[in-house]
Amino acid sequence: xxxxxxxxxxxxxxxxxxxxxxxxxxxxxxxxxxxxxxxxxxxxxxxxxxxxxxxxxxxxxxxxxxxxxxxxxxxxxxxxxxxxxxxxxxxxxxxxxxxxxxxxxxxxxxxxxxxxxxxxxxxxxxxxxxxxxxxxxxxxxxxxxxxxxxxxxxxxxxxxxxxxxxxxxxxxxxxxxxxxxxxxxxxxxxxxxxxxxxxxxxxxxxxxxxxxxxxxxxxxxxxxxxxxxxxxxxxxxxxxxxxxxxxxxxxxxxxxxxxxxxxxxxxxxxxxxxxxxxxxxxxxxxxxxxxxxxxxxxxxxxxxxxxxxxxxxxxxxxxxxxxxxxxxxxxxxxxxxxx
Amino acid sequence: xxxxxxxxxxxxxxxxxxxxxxxxxxxxxxxxxxxxxxxxxxxxxxxxxxxxxxxxxxxxxxxxxxxxxxxxxxxxxxxxxxxxxxxxxxxxxxxxxxxxxxxxxxxxxxxxxxxxxxxxxxxxxxxxxxxxxxxxxxxxxxxxxxxxxxxxxxxxxxxxxxxxxxxxxxxxxxxxxxxxxxxxxxxxxxxxxxxxxxxxxxxxxxxxxxxxxxxxxxxxxxxxxxxxxxxxxxxxxxxxxxxxxxxxxxxxxxxxxxxxxxxxxxxxxxxxxxxxxxxxxxxxxxxxxxxxxxxxxxxxxxxxxxxxxxxxxxxxxxxxxxxxxxxxx
Numbered sequence: 001x002x003x004x005x006x007x008x009x010x011x012x013x014x015x016x017x018x019x020x021x022x023x024x025x026x027x028x029x030x031x032x033x034x035x036x037x038x039x040x041x042x043x044x045x046x047x048x049x050x051x052x053x054x055x056x057x058x059x060x061x062x063x064x065x066x067x068x069x070x071x072x073x074x075x076x077x078x079x080x081x082x083x084x085x086x087x088x089x090x091x092x093x094x095x096x097x098x099x100x101x102x103x104x105x106x107x108x109x110x111x112x113x114x115x116x117x118x119x120x121x122x123x124x125x126x127x128x129x130x131x132x133x134x135x136x137x138x139x140x141x142x143x144x145x146x147x148x149x150x151x152x153x154x155x156x157x158x159x160x161x162x163x164x165x166x167x168x169x170x171x172x173x174x175x176x177x178x179x180x181x182x183x184x185x186x187x188x189x190x191x192x193x194x195x196x197x198x199x200x201x202x203x204x205x206x207x208x209x210x211x212x213x214x215x216x217x218x219x220x221x222x223x224x225x226x227x228x229x230x231x232x233x234x235x236x237x238x239x240x241x242x243x244x245x246x247x248x249x250x251x252x253x254x255x256x257x258x259x260x261x262x263x264x265x266x267x268x269x270x271x272x273x274x275x276x277x278x279x280x281x282x283x284x285x286x287x288x289x290x291x292x293x294x295x296x297x298x299x300x301x302x303x304x305x306x307x308x309x310x311x312x313x314x315x316x317x318x319x320x321x322x323x324x325x326x327x328x329x330x331x332x333x334x335x336x337x338x339x
Numbered sequence: 340x341x342x343x344x345x346x347x348x349x350x351x352x353x354x355x356x357x358x359x360x361x362x363x364x365x366x367x368x369x370x371x372x373x374x375x376x377x378x379x380x381x382x383x384x385x386x387x388x389x390x391x392x393x394x395x396x397x398x399x400x401x402x403x404x405x406x407x408x409x410x411x412x413x414x415x416x417x418x419x420x421x422x423x424x425x426x427x428x429x430x431x432x433x434x435x436x437x438x439x440x441x442x443x444x445x446x447x448x449x450x451x452x453x454x455x456x457x458x459x460x461x462x463x464x465x466x467x468x469x470x471x472x473x474x475x476x477x478x479x480x481x482x483x484x485x486x487x488x489x490x491x492x493x494x495x496x497x498x499x500x501x502x503x504x505x506x507x508x509x510x511x512x513x514x515x516x517x518x519x520x521x522x523x524x525x526x527x528x529x530x531x532x533x534x535x536x537x538x539x540x541x542x543x544x545x546x547x548x549x550x551x552x553x554x555x556x557x558x559x560x561x562x563x564x565x566x567x568x569x570x571x572x573x574x575x576x577x578x579x580x581x582x583x584x585x586x587x588x589x590x591x592x593x594x595x596x597x598x599x600x601x602x603x604x605x606x607x608x609x610x611x612x613x614x615x616x617x618x619x620x621x622x623x624x625x626x627x628x629x630x631x632x633x634x635x636x637x638x639x640x641x642x643x644x645x646x647x648x649x650x651x652x653x654x655x656x657x658x659x660x661x662x663x664x665x666x667x668x
């Protein structure tokens with residue numbers, strides 16, 4: 001098995017505000033990413049998946065802190081760096097940003113500067129990290145734009161973002177992220193703002209590019225269809241906790257955590273009229289982080305909640321090869337089996 | 340871009356024609372004309388005027404004719420570079436105003452420059468370090484700058500200069516340089532005099548600029564493209580200067596145009612207080628004495644300044660913001 005390139009261990013992120021108590025947006029996140037593989041991080045809005053992704057590049061606002069946990073980045077053949085301990089504007093971190101770990105954002109319109117050409121913005125990425133002149137940088141840019149499937153790459157490099165369609169803009173964004181052949185690509189809901197056809201094209205493109213570049217990918221989404229399309233592994237987040245991580249086939253076929261099970265049940269299935277069943281929604285609503293149960297965050301909505309759930313945090317239990325879940329039910333079952 | 344400039348220039352000329360008509364009409368609005376106020380001032384001193392002399396004068400200047408004929412006479416002269424004769428000064432208008440207008444443009448241009456030089460770094464600092472001590476200090480200083488009337492600030496400065504240094508402030512030149520040609524010593528003399536009025540004129544503008552820049556920049560700093568720039572590995576100061584500051588400046592650039600005329604009309608009181616030989620006090624005087632050709636010329640030139648300034652800021656804006664440049668097709 002290849003060595004993981006990024007290990008997030010027991011990460012927690014909290015936000016302070018002047019007139020409220022601190023909010024722990026991310027409480028307990030463990031993730032492992034391996035080169036050439038895609039890990040999809042799924043969860044509802046506000047569960048902390050974007051915050052987790054941004055924490056990897058330390059792009060969080062000034063009021064965010066990382067009270068504990070490690071973000072270990074280890075490119076092949078080098079010592080691991082704990083990104084969580086680097087200063088956000090330090091040289092060490094800036095050498096990683098864009099160069100080793102690159103990021104694609106959700107809204108391709110507002111994520112590109114409206115007053116600089118696409119080419120300028122991609123050139124800049126190359127110029128920051130590599131000793132090349134402007135001409136060489138532009139040549140690379142045009143090659144990249146061509147590679148991400150933008151027709152007329154040479155002319156389009158001189159276009160401004162508002163002159164391109166949403167799909168083309170996201171392609172340009174991808175070209176920018178890949179400019180320095182990063183080891184890890186973080187894609188924060190890259191297809192959410194696009195229509196379905198474009199979405200499929202972008203997913204194909206990302207898969208293709210991953211095969212070409214051999215990088216690891218952390219893919220943030222709330223769309224289980226997209227997960228099935230692109231991911232090798234999936235991690236499910238609920239209210240700041242990663243409740244389950246595993247191979248995408250295992251997790252989809254045999255979800256272990258009640259939240260994952262409930263998610264899978266909420267996907268509509270194509271069926272004949274006679275065979276149709278009502279969708280089974282998850283009861284209740286997501287509580288605010290300050291009302292989160294001390295133990296498992298899902299307790300308040302879990303149909304199987306029992307004794308220890310509300311007060312004790314469930315341990316990370318191995319349920320299969322590379323398949324983990326955090327649920328008291330799993331440990332109880334093993335205890336019963338042992339007894 | 341070229342067609343953009345040409346179109347704007349045509350619009351500019353049309354605007355100027357309209358402005359000249361309105362300006363002339365307003366100058367004519369008060370009852371009577373220069374001769375009426377001339378007679379009034381003569382009678383006040385007890386002199387008698389022969390009505391026939393007055394009638395002759397009136398015919399000579401064409402004051403009895405209808406408005407449009409007077410306007411036409413005036414404007415054809417202006418187009419040929421002849422701004423007419425000042426009744427009060429008995430000299431050609433052009434001779435009177437060009438030095439004063441030059442002083443105005445110089446003092447107020449410097450004020451604009453100072454405004455931007457001070458406001459730019461402070462505004463950026465206040466936005467980037469929001470709610471820091473420096474931000475609060477900038478805010479407080481800004482509000483004081485906005486709240487204190489210019490002429491009052493000028494008075495305070497003059498008072499302090501007199502009490503502390505024993506010098507009297509006022510004017511733009513020392514007497515020996517008043518009519519001298521431009522030279523290095525004269526320039527130096529100008530600066531030693533001009534710093535005070537420039538400072539006075541720049542205060543409220545600077546304060547306003549800081550507030551606007553801070554607000555604009557705070558909006559821009561939240562935009563996703565700033566995060567993108569950070570994610571590239573750019574150093575923080577470069578991220579800020581290259582992206583959000585660049586965008587926060589756009590709305591400010593569009594205001595450069597009307598800054599100049601606003602300063603000229605706003606500086607009248609300061610000019611009177613500090614005894615500056617600028618266009619403002621002369622305009623005021625010419626309006627009260629109904630010296631219509633002089634007033635008309637100053638107003639016309641001010642509006643030329645406004646319109647040209649607006650054109651310049653439009654072109655600047657189109658130059659720095661591609662969304663405007665391409666949207667105008």
